[in-house]
Amino acid sequence: MKNYLLLLTLFCLALMEVKAQNPHKDDFLTSDFHKKRREALRALMPPNTVAVFFSNPVRNRANDVDYVYHQDPNFFYMTGHKEPHSMVLIFKDNLNFNGKETNEILFVRQHNALMEMYEGGRLGKDGAPEKLGINMVFEGTEFGDFNLDFSQFDKVMFYKFKDDVRDHREKGDLYEMIQEFKTKVGYESKDLAIEPHKTNIDLRSLDQMMAKLRGIKEKEELDLLRKAVDISTLAQNEVMKAIKPGMSETEIQGLHEFIFKKYRAEYEGYPSIVGAGHNGCVLHYIENYKPEVEDGELILMDLGAEYHGYTADVTRTIPVNGKFSENQKLIYDLVYKAQEEARKICKEGTSFSELTKITQKVINEGLVELGIYKSLNPEDITNPDTGRNRYYPHGCCHHIGLDVHDKGEYAELKENMVITIEPGIYITEGSPADKKWWNIPVRIEDDFLVTKDGCEILSDLAPRKSEDIEKLMEQPSAFDNLVLPELESHH
Template sequence: MAVLAPVFDAQVFADRRRRFMAELGGAAAVIPASTLVTHHADTEWPFRQNSDFWYLTGLDEPDAVALFLPHRPEGERFVLFVNPREPSAEVWTGRRWGCEGAVDRFGADCAHPRIELDALLPQYLEGAEGIAYRIGSHPLVEPLVLRAWATQLDRAPRTGRAALALVAPCPLLHRMRLRKDPSELERMREACKIAASAHELARAAVRPGMTERQVQALIEQHFLEHGARGAAYSSIVAGGDNACVLHYIDNRDTLQEGDLLLIDAGCSLPDYYNSDITRTFPVGGRFTGEQRELYSLVLAAQEAAIASVHPGQTAEDVHATAVRVMVEGLVDLGLLLGDVDGLIEQGAYRHLYMHRTGHWLGLDVHDVGAYRLGEHHVELEPGMVLTVEPGLYVSDRLAVPEGQPPIDDRWKGIGIRIEDDVAVRDREDVACGHEVLSVDALKAVQAMER
């Protein structure tokens, strides 16, 4: 079977840095990498790089710090501070790229040992009009940045210059990350392909008497065998009423004949691009009448919502489309009473459908990027990727709103979600204005049965 090699294209990262520094203007940016986090005693959690740092550098090592210095001359604008090569440490934790690798492989104009950051940071920030740094996220780096800035401010009356503002780099970076370039979309197609085949494998294998944990193992083994870093998030494998708990991750119950199984599982590639797919199907191979009706309704809502994804729409429009189809169907089934517009305005459906219809997807599963700017919702543009995931969850956990009918027992314990990953595309490239990246995971009613 094909195993994915980590992808690294130096030019892609160089282009991102160039665009980022053009947005910075005269400000200097300090972007730290993640650090190792203790799991227990002297054992750390598996390392996960900071997505902003990765997006601009491609360096997958802890404790590094990247400086972006558009106020300095060419050849001095991208500086990395990294852990140096050290055989006595590398024999325990693996090879480091060191200062030489930071320059030769990752394109830094110059590189220094991480321990020198405190001494050298002030001179690198000298002359910047502002400092772009995210406060509150990096306790080891933050005092160094604040001290360097304070020193500049102290000297300002004599020198006549200092960085006059400390600003967050997030709005600039996250606006960039929201719109994926062709290489990113290709990576996300690959992540979706692996996850979709895992869902297909699981559905074919599931039988009454299996445990949720066995199904999780089957899916996550498939991720690893096909070159993914692993699961993109804690896999949800929820049989029966467990599916009515949105973030159920215990995955320890036995699957029962007559129940549905909801699987929400995606993988993360070695370069951190993610997929996020949910499918729901009958454990025993056949829907009951109530299950079929609710599944068909969720599927209709999802298909309508996906059809509404195209440039110029908003994530709010996509959600509103799903909600309207869902409420209309729930009225037809007798699970809601009243005028559709009034029910939507009152939120009288939220005991059955209580979450949004999707989120941005990329280097983070719930990826960065604004959904609205002030009073205005962000319009969808080519390159944006979002999930579309309506669901219905029928249980006694939430009170039925006043004026709505009590839920008959025949509906209770049915939890259904259907989720796909959808890229917004230029209509000149794709007439419908979108591409379903997770299309290989089947979802038609007939495909869910055997």
Template sequence: MVHSSLPIDAQGYADRRQRFMAHLGGAAAVIPAATLVTHHADCEWPFRQNSDFWYLTGFDEPDAVALFLPHRPEGERYVLFVNPREPGAEVWTGRRWGTEGAVDQFGADVAHPRSELAQHLRGYLKDAEGIAFRTGHHPAVESVVLEVWSEQLDRASRRGAAALGLVAPCPVLHELRLRKDPAELDRMREACRISAQAHELARAAVKPGMNERQVQALIEFHFLDQGARGPAYGSIVAGGDNACVLHYIDNQDPLKDGDLLLIDAGCSIGDYYNGDITRTFPVNGRFSGEQRALYELVLSAQESAIATVRPGGTAEEVHQTALRALVEGLLDLGLLAGDADGIIEQGAYRHLYMHRTGHWLGLDVHDVGAYRLGEHHVELDPGMVLTVEPGLYISDRLPVPDGQPEIDDRWKGIGIRIEDDVAVLKDGYEVLTATALKDVASMERG
């Protein structure tokens, strides 16, 4: 449980709640916290708060439920149901804030014990014009919400009134989360700073004969040593051909002289903001000719893609810029054949580059927010943060498309990805992960 002062002040959370409730109109929202998840037997995974709940509350305990009630009078609009103080439980799992702390420390207008949710929910939802609740994710809370909703539908039909709607809060809430405020961007800078330091330490330490797991340990030790919660996702430490497996997390093989090492790792800090960085470099400090050619191509594609990040642009433009650069470079190297436009249209490059060039980043590593609305791509706005991560993966795992050249063995087993976290600013962009070096000279040593 987190009982220290919050990196984003209470007013910041209050401002978010106010913006959220302004979008709700006359509907009431029910947003549950995460619950503890069993790892095995009676052991649980470390607790990770639900990002939507955290965004609005900053409250880091399991099983809580937050009500947002814009239809109620001032002083009754933000209600928290939390586990009460209980010495017998706290001696096992740590101190709880309880109902008093929910009000005094977290700004709730009213707080109740979690066990009283069913008792109070009817009254709080009375006269709301709808209920905003995400079904299918919180069964214990859902049964209570649906029971209250069903009762309200019955009353509405008897009175001849319009049926009360049940809607998802996600479209509104995720639109808010997509655009980070200045305080959030500062927290993401901190996550990226720690993550970048870990990559620099790893590159300096790596040498032939080390094990992938040792490099993972070095990186994740730095995360913890700097006060982060730990890795934001399963760290990928992939030597040689392992780098051609996009989500490789076995991290158990020796690092061989002459191979490249791909590291995709980032930390999650105390308030859950994340870094997400990938770097690729030679284990022995020197690129081979083929490795250097592909690395320079991926780096050039990434730099061109980052340069397109700006307000009014789109994530699709970022992807298409990187994709075209990769395809044209692969044509020059003889790994593709034909016309660049035709190859892109047919997808005849996908045996070498099979993923998109990035994703939103924030409280979740693959953060919430739409990429397109109908036929239109979402325009980039100040405060959005996205990764830019082109790559090339040369192996025989996927069949070579008809009309494309077979891959010579000298290229096989080379996997390269370069990933940075980029914030959209009013006048362009900021690379939050710039202190993790990536130029060719820095990737080589000796």
């Protein structure tokens, strides 16, 4: 027995040794993962059809500098290819091309020595087959003369092209003005609109299939999501310990992002939201501009690390000085209760709307109890200007994955979906509530893996209860002794 234990201990030490020497070196998705995803799509496709995916466009930031490139998540999911100017054709059935059978064709960028000197190497059609596991690869320039008759398919399925300047939420947007201008000046282009008589074009089915596929996470995806969530919550904890009145919102954002990167998360999955006091009431506040966060304020921090393409989405709201005031705690604990009630019913078979309803019920009833709403009558809880709930004006839940608001079906929960539950209460200055409640923003957002009979909270490394947050904030921080030189003018 003793020997057995010794052996087991040695074995475990050996494993730890291996782990320590390989810090998540091999946890990128493999070409095999993407190949299986293409096969899963094919299984959903009707007979004699083709699905076409395009890479994301490169976006200009200013002058000759572009935004950091981010691949289209559908295209990445299908190919694993991270470069722009690419396209993939996925056929339901095998086709014969120049004597070669294939059910997929990839188009990639051409090599360009000068560009590669600036930006690094390109995969090219020579490198793509082995790296991506797609055997038939051409250069984008070859597509023009490509001998493929799309009319042979019952359906050609793809996404609507992104109209860069189109903004459907604005009347008379730039796109419309340009369209009108084109009409006025007699400009005509055959690619302006899909010709209605082309009946084999299908702009809807592909998205439904992608939602079905991407909404259910594969094991490899869950590993990456867990990693992203661990990094995000670990960063939330470190910032809770480090935060002090007088720091700026930007600095606090910087601490989060430094810690993300310390643990090798490549990016933020979405622009970080760090808002103190009334800034926290702006749902997607990303300026993070306030130069000094104040003693007595709450600070809302909605941050997600992106690890190998997969993003967490975690929000914590904490008191800048380490202690919730009585009123802040009342609101905070109500939001916590709403999240807990949703968590308790979160399992396979529950619908997204049931989750929304239960969080709304807890919050609305609690706000009536606190005298913040007069009653549960719709006219008392609706903001007539927005048509939304006055103090809890957003949805409670969404999928996460390659997108922070990930593709997925939004009906019933299924095993291996990963979703957020994120109730909130935001009482802005000037609202009908008593002044003592003004500028209290609270959102608690966690990430959950749905299982057959419940859900697993992935983000519980960071405390959610008000008492636990206060306790953690008392701890010393690795940043307490960080002293940087004063920034002075040296001119």
